[in-house]
Amino acid sequence: MTGHHDPVALPGLAAELLAEARRQDSRRAARTVASRSSQRATVIALAEGADLGKHDAPPAATLQVLSGKARLETADQAWELGSGDLLPIPPERHGLHAVTDTVVLLTVALR
Template sequence: MTDAEAHGAPEISPVGLKQIQESLLAAARSSRAQRAAKSVYGSRDTKMGQTVLALLAGAELAEHDSPPEAVLQVLTGRIRLHGKDRSWELTAGQLLPIPPERHSVTALENSVFLLTVIRGA
């Protein structure tokens, strides 16, 4: 038993993003929607959640409402975030706070990105 477990704290371990990227791209290739996702952090008890998403070139996340606060970070590939009357092209290594407006995401090439969401109180 670790010291953290002995004191009632949850066990914390690193997340292998490289392995998750490869796994999600493989899953997206066999998906009709050409996308796949995996939650890597968060629970009902936490205010922050993180999800890794893979989109194949040309695949899209249709327009949807913005969470209260969110940041999108591209791990590999190139995507376009479409907002109200504006858009941003992001490549691997870039991140962007998602504006508080309806938006969509299009993969310009096979891409994997990390979405961090801060939920309301």
């Protein structure tokens, strides 16, 4: 994790994490790039076909696709997201599937 005022070069980090994800059995890799008392930002790389299984949503969060294509699914809805798309994560159980090699920025409100 970087210091409070250090910029994060997202393209380089995205490439690094995607290379790491391709080597992992889980097909994913992540790094928290900012964390404060009220929010956390994490870059998550998913190799093509990887899944983040269904899990509970935090009180407030957004998902921005930095590269690739992913599908966010709840019990009732699904969103196809591509590079540059930003989606407020619905406050319900959801999962994420990498349609292609994908890197996302997850920002979570902690309180």
